[in-house]
Amino acid sequence: MTDLSIIAVISIFTAGLTVSFGALGPALGEGRAAAAALNAIAQQPDASSTLSRTLFVSLAMIESTAIYCFVVAMILLFANPFWNAAVEAAAQSTGG
Amino acid sequence: MELTPDDSIAFVIGGIAVNSTIFNTWLIMALLTGVSVLITRNLRPDVPPNRWRTTLEVIVNGIQGQIFEITQRRDQRLLYFTGTLFLFIVTSNLLTVVPGFDPPTASLSTTTALALSVLVAVPLFGIGSRGLRGYLRTYLEPSVFMLPFNIISEFSRGVSLAIRLYGNIMSGAVIAAILLGVAPFFFPVVMDMLGLLTGIIQAYIFAILATVYISSATASPPLPDSKQTAKDQT
Numbered sequence: 001m002t003d004l005s006i007i008a009v010i011s012i013f014t015a016g017l018t019v020s021f022g023a024l025g026p027a028l029g030e031g032r033a034a035a036a037a038l039n040a041i042a043q044q045p046d047a048s049s050t051l052s053r054t055l056f057v058s059l060a061m062i063e064s065t066a067i068y069c070f071v072v073a074m075i076l077l078f079a080n081p082f083w084n085a086a087v088e089a090a091a092q093s094t095g096g
Numbered sequence: 097m098e099l100t101p102d103d104s105i106a107f108v109i110g111g112i113a114v115n116s117t118i119f120n121t122w123l124i125m126a127l128l129t130g131v132s133v134l135i136t137r138n139l140r141p142d143v144p145p146n147r148w149r150t151t152l153e154v155i156v157n158g159i160q161g162q163i164f165e166i167t168q169r170r171d172q173r174l175l176y177f178t179g180t181l182f183l184f185i186v187t188s189n190l191l192t193v194v195p196g197f198d199p200p201t202a203s204l205s206t207t208t209a210l211a212l213s214v215l216v217a218v219p220l221f222g223i224g225s226r227g228l229r230g231y232l233r234t235y236l237e238p239s240v241f242m243l244p245f246n247i248i249s250e251f252s253r254g255v256s257l258a259i260r261l262y263g264n265i266m267s268g269a270v271i272a273a274i275l276l277g278v279a280p281f282f283f284p285v286v287m288d289m290l291g292l293l294t295g296i297i298q299a300y301i302f303a304i305l306a307t308v309y310i311s312s313a314t315a316s317p318p319l320p321d322s323k324q325t326a327k328d329q330t
Contacts, residue, residue: 057301064259
C-alpha cells in the first residue's frame with residue numbers, strides 16, 4: 001500500500017471507532033440522567049420546571065463529550081492534516 | 097464538504113474578501129439592533145404598548161427571570177451580557193432555516209470569540225464584586241494545591257464552551273448534507289427540525305453556563321444574606 005492509502009485507511013477506521021465509542025458512553029450516561037429526572041418529576045411534579053432546566057443543562061454537558069468525538073471524526077475525514085501533507089509531498093515529488 | 101463557513105466568500109470589497117461568517121455576523125447584529133431600535137423608537141409613557149413592544153418585553157422579562165432563578169440576584173449587567181449572548185446565538189441558529197444562510201455559529205472562529213468573551217467577563221465580574229485580592233483568593237480555594245487545577249478548569253471551560261456550540265451547529269449542517277445524498281425527500285426535513293431544537297437548546301445552555309460561571313465568580317454574600325436580599329427584592 002502507498003503512504004496515501006495507509007493514511008486513508010487508518011483515518012476512516014479511526015473515525016468510525018471514535019464515533020462508535022464516543023456515542024456509547026454519552027448514550028448510557030444520558031439515559032441514566034433522563035431516567036433519574038423522570039423519577040424525580042414523578043415524585044415531585046411541582047419541581048418539574050427546575051428539574052427540566054437542570055436536566056437540559058446536564059444533558060448538554062454530557063452530550064458535549066459525544067460532540068468532541070464527532071468533531072474529531074469530522075477532522076479525520078474532511079480536514080485531515082496528515083492527508084493534506086502527504087498529498088502535497090506526493091505532488092512535489094512528481095512535479096520536481 | 098465544507099466544515100466551516102469561513103471558506104465561502106460572500107463578496108469582495110476593495111480587494112478584501114469578506115467571508116460569509118463575518119457578513120452573516122454583521123447581518124444578525126444589524127437585524128437585532130435594527131428591530132430593537134424600531135420597536136423602542138416610540139417609547140413614551142403616553143404611547144400605549146403595541147404587540148411588538150410586548151413581545152420584546154416578554155423576551156427580556158423571560159431572560160431576566162431565568163437569570164434571577166440561577167443567581168438569586170437582580171444584576172442588570174449580567175442581563176446585558178448573557179442576554180446579548182443568548183439573543184445573538186439563538187437568532188443565528190434559527191436563521192439556519194433561511195436557504196443559503198450559513199449560521200456564523202457553525203464556524204469555530206465565532207464560537208471561540210464568544211467563549212473568549214465569557215472567559216474575560218468572568219474575572220471582570222469577579223473583580224468588580226469582590227475586589228482584586230478577593231477574586232484572586234478564590235483560586236486558592238479549597239487549598240493552595242488546587243491552584244493549577246483551578247487555572248486549568250478556567251481554560252477547559254472556554255474550550256468546551258466553544259467546541260460544544262460549534263460541534264452541535266456544524267453537526268446539524270453536516271448530517272443534513274449527508275442525508276440529502278442518502279434519502280433526499282423526507283428525512284433531511286426531520287433532521288433540520290431536530291437541528292432547530294438543538295440550536296435553541298444550545299443557545300440556552302451557552303447563556304446558562306455563562307451565567308453560572310459568572311455568578312460562581314461573584315457569589316460573595318453568605319447564604320442567609322443572599323436569601324434576605326432575595327426576599328427584599330421580590
